[in-house]
Structure formats: structure tokens, C-alpha cells
Amino acid sequence: MTRRPFTPKVVTANALLEGDVVWLTAEDAWTRDIAEAELIEDEAHGQIRLLHAEAQPDVVVGPYLADAEPTPKGPAPVHFREAFRTRGPSNYPHGKQAGD
Amino acid sequence: MYVYNDFDAAFVRERVAQFRAQVERRIDGSLTEDEFKPLRLMNGLYLQLHAYMLRVAIPYGTLNSAQMRQLAYIAERWDKGYGHFTTRQNIQFNWPKLKDVPDMLEALADVGMHAIQTSGNTIRNVTADHFAGAAADEIADPRPVAELLRQWSTDHPEFQFLPRKFKIAVTGSPNDRAVTKAHDIGLRMVLNEVGEAGFEVIVGGGLGRTPMIGKVIRDFLPEADLLPYVEAIVSVYNLLGRRDNKYKARIKIIVHEHGIEKIRDLVEARFAEIRPGFSGVDRAVLAAIRAQFENRSFERSDSPPSKPGYEAARAANPAFRAWTDTNLAPHRADGYAIVSVSLKAHGATPGDATAGQMRVLADLAEAYGADELRISHEQNVILPHVRVEHLHKVYQTLRANDLATANIGKISDIIACPGMDYCALATARSIPIAQEIATRFEALKLEHEIGDLKIKISGCINACGHHHVGHIGILGLDRAGVENYQITLGGDHTETAAIGERAGPGFAADELLSALERLLLAYLDIRESPEERFIDTYRRLGPAPFKAALYPEARADAA
Ligand code: SF4
Secondary structure, three states, X not given: OOOOOOOOEEEEEEEOOOXXXXXXXXXXXXXXXXXXXXXXXXHHHHHHHHHHHHOOOOOEEEEEEEEEEEEOOEEEEOOHHHHHHHHOOOOOOOOHHHHO | OOOOOHHHHHHHHHHHHXXXXXXXXXXXXXXXXHHHHHHHHHOOEEEOXXXXXXXXXXXXXXXXXXXXXXXXXXXXXXXXXXXXXXXXXXXXXXXXXXXXXXXXXXXXXXXXXXXXXXXXXXXXXXXXXXXXXXXXXXXXXXXXXXXXXXHHXXXXXXXXXXXXXXXXXXXXXXXXXXXXXXOOEEEEEEEOOOOOEEEEXXXXXXXXXXXXXXXXXXXXXXXXXXXXXXXXXXXXXXXXXXXXXXXXXXXXXXXXXXXXXXXXXXXXXXXXXXXXXXXXXXXXXXXXXXXXXXOOOOOXXXXXXXXXXXXXXXXXXXXXXXHHHHHEEEEOEOOEEEEEEOXXXXXXXXXXXXXXXXXXXXXXXXXXXXXXXXXXXXXXXXXXXXEHHHHHHHHHHHHHXXXXXXXXXXXXXXXXXXXXXXXXXXXXXXXXXXXXHHHXXXXXXXHHHHOOOOEEEEOOOOOOOOHHHOOEEEEEEEEOOEEEEEEEEOOEOOOOOXXXXXXXXXXXHHHHHHXXXXXXXHHHHHOOOOOOOHHHHHHHHOOHHHHHHHOHHHHHHHO
């Protein structure tokens, strides 16, 4: 039986106070920029990082592992939903794109 | 309009204080998210894709100018300067910060508003015909009954943990503008043989994953029995509703699985049991509520409003004339009109209003509209009582504030849910699709040629955008990581309610517009006359010619 290759992941959540989208960095901080997130390339490590995020209920809400891919600038989203989460809504520049 | 009594005011304040303490405990870590989530949902606070969202109830879609101004204030002070009006006649603020929400609720309480039961498995905000109390075709204003239901259902101890959410809609008109057949309970006012008003009670309607048109459980319910009968329905549902599977938990599934006869028997038995317990207090409360709604009297008249100044303005200004043709509805009193203010400027987000626009609407309601505003389930704002001689002035003010789009009931008057631009449950976006359709058909100058048409868009199968009952319904899906849009045809939300039929395979976002263009050009070709609406042509000819227009390659393959 061949195992499916592991798709790289990032840990993401919403910040408790602001509600906005955050990603977990390799330095255990939460960032508002996915490019600064830790790209997790190993399944077991992913589970450990997710547990680490889940242990911070006073900082973030609903952490989960999202598919990501490496780029020269850092991790980038794979699915369109995750891509929207890096930007904000498409009808107004009211999300993260406001700072671009 | 109903004004909060001391009990309502104290109750709402108490809930704000309670929620303030809960937010503090969440922030200081004494409440976990699992503990906090049901509490915040009970107060209308969701966590969406990019931020929290506060859903505020606008009971039966009615508000006064002070309330509208307060919504504008909240939008500016704690949000990003706008609000989104929804298909449930509510308003949603898309960007509140957790710590600010208690202050927002406090500001709402200042004007007799709240966010209670706008979420959770409870009886939600009761919706009503947005022309209630004004419509020429109305038997009587259904809002006193809606208000009675609001008071009865708010914090009702038996119904705080229903199997699933529960939605009630009320209309006083034979023309169903309140989508009563797609609600858990729909109440349609009717007259019996001796001319007394009562209700036809419809149960088990709903959209979502398993769309159903509601079934009549009682042909005629005397108004005196309304509350006990509704309570009997919810009580039967509370016991019978499935709690093991949330996709099968709504009353529509229960009605479908057990059959309407069995449900009717159970409800009638429960009704007989609880009816004696209703001593008449509900009747007295209803009478008091009604007195508050009836403090204004309009005379009935069958003749269309006609005033010399108004006619002259219509003759002189084609844009004003076009607006009066599409955005006015007949009022029950001579000399008045119902104004629908479109929140669907071509290319704008359906249902959104800026704080500035909300203030303009509040000012207009105060100056020319008996201080009343309505939110329609079609995501527009209504000025229900405008004197005909004021229409031109109202129009000019609306126009100066980008609120005079003459498109009510037309192709660009689209219902669209927030979709994946905001909603965490979405499978695709809906807003950009609505924007593109409106802009494209405006550019083609086909909007008025096409005439009356209901397009409704949802960003997932939950169907908040009512796509099942759109003449053209559009459902956004995720097909292997790409947004894909499925079209349904022939839906209808009115008294002739019908669930639309799936036309065929979905379209990629960049194919959808051309497909709709083919569909509507085909309609223009095959309709018998300009008076024959899209839905009428569809009913006359069936889906075949429309499918052929949507999928020309299939036709070529078959040839
Ligand atoms: S239909 Fe789906 S995407 Fe649209 S608002 Fe409802 S849950 Fe969200």
C-alpha cells in the first residue's frame, strides 16, 4: 500500500480579540501574514503544532491545519478559501488587503 | 409602531449586562471557546472568515428613524461604516471586535433593539411582509401578530434548545411577499365565510439542503387560537424533531417523514391540551400591541394616486418616471405610495448601506414617511407611507445619495447571501456574481427589456440567498478546489411557491455570465409578448428551451 504524500500545511486560526486571521510561526508567535508562517512538511510535526495552537484558547479561536505550498516569499495558500483568508472580502478592501 | 414597555427595556438591558460579563470572562480566560460559543450565538455574535459578525434583529423588518440612525452610528463607531441587510430582514455588522460587542448591544438597547435569538436553535426573528400596514391588497396589518410572537418566543423556556433553528413568517396579504411557504411556520391571513380574519397555517417549508414547500396544516385558524396553536406546533416539533442528525433536524423533515396528516393529529391533540391554559392574556396583549400599530389611519381607495405636481414631474423627468414605474407599489390609502429604495445599485453589494445612506433614509422617513422604515427580505429598504406629492423630493434626495436605482423586481435586484466573502460556511462567493450580473445586463441595456425577474444567489447549500425559489437560482459550490455555479430554473417564492429545477452541470465563474446571457436572450426570443415574464414563459414551455440555451454543446452532441 502506498501512502499519499503529505501536503505541506500551516496552522491557522482567528484571533480571539480581533477575530481576524492569523497563522502560527516557527517561533511560536501568531502572525497576520501567511508568508511568515511555519510551513509544516511532516504529518506528526503538524499534529504537534496543532496541539500547541489548541493550547492557546485565550489567544486564538478554532485553529486548524490548512494546505499550503512553498514559494520564494514563504508559504502560500492552496485552496481559494484559504487565499481569501489571506486577503479579505472581494467587494471592499476591508480585510488584510487594506494594508497592502 | 410598537414601542418597548418597561419589561422589554429591562429585559434587554439585563441581557446586555449578562453578555458583558460573559465577554469579560472569555477574554480573561475563565470561559473556554466551547463554553462561550453558545452564549455568544444567543446574542447574535458569530465568528466568520475574516472577523466577528454581529447579527441584529429587526423584528418583522420594521424600524423607525431613530433606530436607523443608531444603526448608522454603530456602523461608524464600531464597524467599517456600513451594514448588510439580510434575507431575514436583519442587519449584520461584519467587523466588530469582541470587546466592543457589549457596547454595541448597549447602543442597540438605547433604541429598543437587540440581537437576541438571531442565532442558535431557537425561534428566530419573526419576519413579515415588508409592505405590511401599507399594502393595498392587505386584509390587515400582520405585524401586531408578529410582535406578539416575538414577545412570546423571546426567552421562551420550553423553546431555547429546539432540535434546530425555527423560523416563522407572517403576511396579511393574499400576495405572498413574505415567503411564507418556505418557513418552518408560515401564517397567511385569510377571511372565513362570515368575513372574519384568521390564518391559514403552513408548516414544514424550508430551503437549505432539502428544500420543501410548506404544507397547509390548518385552513383557517381563528386569531384567538393563534398563540396556543403555534405553541402546539413548536411543542410537537420539540419532541419529534431529530437531534441525532442536524441535516434532518428541521420540522420540514419531520413533516416529510411522518406525513402532514399525522403531524396535524399530533398538533391538534397538543392544541386541545394546552388551549385551556391560555386564559386570554395573550388576547389582551395583542389588543394593546394592535393599538400601538393603529395610531395612524389611512383611507382605503381603489383609484391610483394622481396629483398634478407629481404627474408634471413624471412628464418632465424620464429618470424619475422610470423610477416611479419600478420602485413604487400601491398603498392602501389614496394619495400615498409605498417606495422601495433599491440597495442594488449596479455593481454594488446587494443589501449593503453605508452609514451616510442609513441617515438619509432615516431623515426621509422622518420628513416624508411617517417615521417608518422597513427592510425587505429582498434586501431593500422600504418607505411605506409616502404622500404622492412628496415623491419627487424623496426621489431627488435618494438620487443624490446613490439610492435611486430604478430596478426593483428586475434582473439586477438580486438577492445574494454574503457567501465566501464573509461566511465561514460558504463553498463559493456570491457577491461578485451578483455584481457582475448587474453590471453586465446594465451595459447590455437589457434590464428593462427583460422585465420582472428574480435572481437569487447562495454561497452554499444552506440557501440563505433563497436560490431554490429564484426564477433563476444560482448556487455556488466548490468543485475540486474551484468555484462552480449551479443554475436552477422555475423557482417562485410567492403564493404560487415552487422549488426551482436544476438545469444541468454547473458553470465555472468565468462561464456563468455568458450562460446567463444566452439564457435570457433565448427568453426574449421565445416569450409571447413583453408582458410574459420569464417565469411565465418557463411555465408555459417547460425547461427544454432554457436548457438548450444554457448548454448549446449538449444540443450539438445530441444532433
Ligand atoms: S447560504 Fe451558505 S454561504 Fe450564504 S450566508 Fe448562508 S451559510 Fe453562508
